[in-house]
Amino acid sequence: MESDKWDIEVDANKSGVSLQLNQLWRYRDLLILFIKRDFSAQYKQTVLGPLWFLLQPVLTAAAYSIVFGLIAGISTGGYPRVIFYLSGVTCWMYFADCVNKTGTTFVTNSNLFSKVYFPRLIVPISVVVSSMMRFLIQSLLLAGFILYYNFNGTSISPNIYVVMIPVLVLLMAVIGLGAGLLISSLTTKYRDLQYLVQFGITLMMYFSPVIFPLSSVKHKWLEIIISMNPMTFIIETFRYAVLGQDGPYQYWTQLGWTSVFAVVLLTIALLVFNRVQRSFMDTV
């Protein structure tokens, strides 16, 4: 062991700008365990267990079908309502989950963080990944519904854009993580923002194509506002891929912008998060 190498160096005067991604690799085992814990502890001591993963989107889609479809009569672009809503809800639930759960990282883990050091980023990342498992299970449910409808004569044919789904999931994860990290960093000292976020996410859903197709929005300014929602083109593309309908749905440029947004958001969020994690113990 060479005598000049110091494993840990902390200097209050150097406010280094670093993403500390190499640290994450060293703690990969912890990451895996956290993912497992998040996933398996979630429905411990419930009778239905992981079935809740499936019930939530199904009941939500059913409620939307009744309220927005039957009562309000909002168009679903020709798709069976349940499938239309289910595809939107599945995406949105994943995104909302990422933001809401990572958004409270510091507050909910303050006890753990105050006792032991490990890269704090492990916690939000594990949340995003374990929610991804849930998303996967819910997607299988969606596939089941599609098969069922095809079997009963309604032709729904997923197309080649299905291969884009991993990219879409990654985009949702990155945006959700980025937003969540920013929120958790900004709420360590002043908790005000926390209250805004919860209903903010719900409000945001109404300005995304979860309950209506983007093509049905005729008002010009409204369309621009909805297009500003980073989730809009992710949901649209997801729906196009799994429900398959021809039309002007190849949003390559828009998705490109969404990706740029996602990367910029995450980078800023990581910088802020790393800055806050150094001092958050004094304020939480």
Add this chain to the structure above:
Amino acid sequence: MRNVIEVNGISKRYRLGKIGADTLVDDFKRLVSKIKGTGDPFDADAEVNAREVKGSSKYVWALKDISFNVEQGSVVGILGRNGAGKSTLLKILSRVAEPTRGSFRIKGRVASLLEVGTGFHPDLSGAENIYLNGAILGMSRKEIASKYDEIVAFSGVERYIDTPIKKYSSGMKVRLGFAVAAHLEAEILIVDEVLAVGDAEFQSKCLAKMQNAAGDGRTVIFVSHNLSAVRNLCTRGIVIEHGMVAFDGTSADAIDAYRGGGAKNTGFVIEVEESANVPFSFRRAAITTEDGSLQGEYEFADSVNVVAEIFTREVRRDSVIGVHLEDATGNTIFVSTSDEAVGFKVADEADKVSLVKIALPTALLKPGVYFISLSARGKSDKPYHKLERCLQFTIGDTRTYRGMKNLYRKTAIVAPELGWSAAAAFPANS
């Protein structure tokens, strides 16, 4: 030996009081002066960390200019009263908190044990929690897997290993937590007062494990109020007082320095940390005169009394208090326990504070400095609570004595007053 830890002028400032609109104003001021480049406006304001004194500033230095180096293989005990800044220091070294100023560097893998069972999830089983806790403390999956059986055996909760730990007793959780921690393979071990929890068996297990770690050439930093543990375990002691290093030297000297500073700087009255989880323990003790006033200086043949305040948690039939008198060079003059007095019971009422007065023999101690140790104990060897050399008094030599005592008092061990009288008759051989 090479240094494995180098701490350079670490300071930590805390803001007192609540966080609210007030703090927002301070943050704003700080931002303004940062833009202007005038430095932190609250640095000058911050006051020294003294718990008892009511200060005027909202800011306080929990630590101020702490510097020290630690060599590989040394066991350093950190002493200090409550709120002196010990835990803050450990938190900074564990990288849980960031210093406001200063820097430090560490060579080697650090395992810090600020709490036992950190990150246990109540819904997961003991086995799952072993993996989780191990990983949180920095072990890889492979390391944990290779030590899993040892950990389970050490914890002694084998039977419940597949039960969610929310069903565990608190003692079982502690055992499991320590079992994981004990099998960490780190070059540097940072341990906070974890010995305060758990039963006697557990405590000695902890100490033995730490002693082993030290024997393996690992470096240990250890915070404790258990002075005998510090004395036995540590090669070096650092006393922290009001957030500053008050003493740095051998552990024995550090304990003396700590006691000097801790015993309200008089030596003849002391307030101590109550020791939890024992049937009874001391709260305060003092040296008093016959009429009960505090005093540390006496003359030969004065009546010297020890008054101790004890708190009884649990009544035990064999509870006794022991007193041990030492002279300045460490010779034991005598030992006595409360059960020598017929019909006198101590700690015979639960959840009560009671006072005990011990009258030391008059006209026995020659001039010099004396130390008193007190112990609260049952019949077993290990006392519940022990205050080693907790009180100090002196017998002066200004009084003149009859006879030739002055001549011999330098070499004699005691100076008793004997009964001199004329004998009536010489005993006949029977």
